[in-house]
Amino acid sequence: MPDGDWTIPQLAVTVDLAVLTIRSDQLQIMLVERGIPPFQGTLALPGGFLASTSEDIDAAATRELTEETGLRAEHLHLEQLRTYGAPDRDPRQRVITVCYLAFAPDLPSPTAGGDARAATWMPVDKALHKRTTIAFDHKQIITDALERARNKIEYTTLAATFCEPEFTVSDLRKVYEIIWAQPIDPRNFHRKVTGVPGFLIPTGDRTIRHGGRPATLYRKGPATLLHPPILRAAPHGR
Amino acid sequence: MPDGDWTIPQLAVTVDLAVLTIRSDQLQIMLVERGIPPFQGTLALPGGFLASTSEDIDAAATRELTEETGLRAEHLHLEQLRTYGAPDRDPRQRVITVCYLAFAPDLPSPTAGGDARAATWMPVDKALHKRTTIAFDHKQIITDALERARNKIEYTTLAATFCEPEFTVSDLRKVYEIIWAQPIDPRNFHRKVTGVPGFLIPTGDRTIRHGGRPATLYRKGPATLLHPPILRAAPHGR
DNA sequence: CCAAAAGTGTTCACCGTACACCCATGT
DNA sequence: ACATGGGTGTACGGTGAACACTTTTGG
Numbered sequence: 001m002p003d004g005d006w007t008i009p010q011l012a013v014t015v016d017l018a019v020l021t022i023r024s025d026q027l028q029i030m031l032v033e034r035g036i037p038p039f040q041g042t043l044a045l046p047g048g049f050l051a052s053t054s055e056d057i058d059a060a061a062t063r064e065l066t067e068e069t070g071l072r073a074e075h076l077h078l079e080q081l082r083t084y085g086a087p088d089r090d091p092r093q094r095v096i097t098v099c100y101l102a103f104a105p106d107l108p109s110p111t112a113g114g115d116a117r118a119a120t121w122m123p124v125d126k127a128l129h130k131r132t133t134i135a136f137d138h139k140q141i142i143t144d145a146l147e148r149a150r151n152k153i154e155y156t157t158l159a160a161t162f163c164e165p166e167f168t169v170s171d172l173r174k175v176y177e178i179i180w181a182q183p184i185d186p187r188n189f190h191r192k193v194t195g196v197p198g199f200l201i202p203t204g205d206r207t208i209r210h211g212g213r214p215a216t217l218y219r220k221g222p223a224t225l226l227h228p229p230i231l232r233a234a235p236h237g238r
Numbered sequence: 239m240p241d242g243d244w245t246i247p248q249l250a251v252t253v254d255l256a257v258l259t260i261r262s263d264q265l266q267i268m269l270v271e272r273g274i275p276p277f278q279g280t281l282a283l284p285g286g287f288l289a290s291t292s293e294d295i296d297a298a299a300t301r302e303l304t305e306e307t308g309l310r311a312e313h314l315h316l317e318q319l320r321t322y323g324a325p326d327r328d329p330r331q332r333v334i335t336v337c338y339l340a341f342a343p344d345l346p347s348p349t350a351g352g353d354a355r356a357a358t359w360m361p362v363d364k365a366l367h368k369r370t371t372i373a374f375d376h377k378q379i380i381t382d383a384l385e386r387a388r389n390k391i392e393y394t395t396l397a398a399t400f401c402e403p404e405f406t407v408s409d410l411r412k413v414y415e416i417i418w419a420q421p422i423d424p425r426n427f428h429r430k431v432t433g434v435p436g437f438l439i440p441t442g443d444r445t446i447r448h449g450g451r452p453a454t455l456y457r458k459g460p461a462t463l464l465h466p467p468i469l470r471a472a473p474h475g476r
Numbered sequence: 477c478c479a480a481a482a483g484t485g486t487t488c489a490c491c492g493t494a495c496a497c498c499c500a501t502g503t
Numbered sequence: 504a505c506a507t508g509g510g511t512g513t514a515c516g517g518t519g520a521a522c523a524c525t526t527t528t529g530g
Contacts, residue, residue, distance in 0.1 A: 010291060011249065011250075011251060011288075011291065012249075013249060013251065013323075013334055050249075053248060053249065053325065053332050054325040054332075055325060056323060056324050056325055057321065057323030057324075057334065058323070080320055080321065082318055083295065083318065083321040083336045085251075085294060085295030085296070085336065086294050086295075087291065087292040087293065087294055094291050094292075096251055096295065096334075096336070098321045098323065098334075168509085169509080169510090170508080170509080185493075185494075185495090186508085186509080186510090187494090187495080187509090187510070187511080188492070188493065188494080190509080190510060190511090191510085191511080192492085194510095206500095207509095208501095209501070209502075209507085209508075209509095210501095210502070210503095210507090211501070211502045211503075211506070211507045211508070212500080212501060212502080212506085212507040212508030212509065213499060213500040213501055213507080213508055213509040213510075214500070214501065214508090214509080215508080215509055215510090216509085216510090228469070228491085228492095231466070231492090406482090407482080407483090408481080408482080423520070423521075423522090424481085424482080424483090425482090425483075425484080425521090425522080426519070426520065426521080428482075428483060428484090429483085429484085430519085432483095446528095447480090447481075447482095447528070447529080448480095448528095448529070449479070449480050449481070449528070449529045449530075450479085450480040450481030450482070450527080450528060450529075451480080451481055451482040451483075451526060451527040451528050452481090452482080452527070452528065453481075453482055453483090454482085454483090466518085466519095469519090
């Protein structure tokens, strides 16, 4: 950090959220419809300006997230994704956005938090489709969020954050299959994840199913890293 | 991004650099001595305020980096590390710092770029030592930079960015050994890295050594990802 | 000849993959 | 009985770790 005591005028900082969840067997992202220009009526990532001069940016992201989802922070994963600062990304003024990535289980209702704005879910595929219009550079942000999510579940236990508090190995496998868009052998996956110490804690209960053997229910354990990682078939991301 | 058209007053955005290099068989980080309070006389990461309202933050980082190192951007690696926005991280005013991580080969002179400020190198170990004082929250940033670097060379070819344009397999291995602070078997390492397609391009020349068989010289090839990654012995970083 | 560093060959243990097979439930 | 999904056993192939060994230089 340099010496000097001046600020660029007309410089604003916002915190935006890329909230991912799995709904209807699809990876979906939370979007809000913009009420004013620019991009009036189009969809954008939820977010907002810093609430006060003394608010930490991480805290601002947490606040936004719990407001939008209505969930408690412990049931979510939140991490900083990247900061976007192209000079023309907002036509009104210079806006720098610190963007956060969040993983959430499927939520009872999109706007359970009581927020006035209409938050909706859209499949990530559809949001990234050529013909879909997303405000600002948010389509790029969604692309980055997807890539980060795909990489992250390889070597962490965060995939479980997409599941309900109690979930089966199948539920967890579905998360991987949906995010990676590739099938996974159920038998080997089962052995793999149950073999990681501290990842899955059996609750003692079992599912009541419509057919088939009942599955053991698990809770997420304290482990955060997977060793060795669950590697995808194809070379990482390129 | 939300609706609204106002800015927090007294909010400044800076771009800081965590530049890593290998000098004297140690991982070192570039620091500058602060000329004015706060933290006058103590060391801090190089960086600065955005040069103009229309400057992209990535471009600002590149500019700072080439100014400080005197090297052309092609010989360096630069990526965004993280944004730090704790409200009290600068006692003067609210400052949000977008921090970048850079890898550089050993440089001819620390301030070859002709910059007036005195840039120095300090071993990362020493910078992170309990008794070393570093300005602002920059010690935390250095910690994050080190962790990122350690992870990054696992699955990318970026370790070669620490080497001269032409280097041997031994040179590259030393980079890994120094950054990971752990010995690596020279034979297996050799086979591993020479086996990655597009990683190492032989120049045809060999080293002239003070003893021992001359080593083949390589240039960095177009490959960017390592598949499979070079995994460290111990569980990743925890 | 010896030391030192580069580079190759070989062995072995482990692990991911593939898949046969058994288990426990609903219909 | 049969379908459906949960979960275990096992054989095979690839790869990383360990290390003996050869190659090529300087002293």
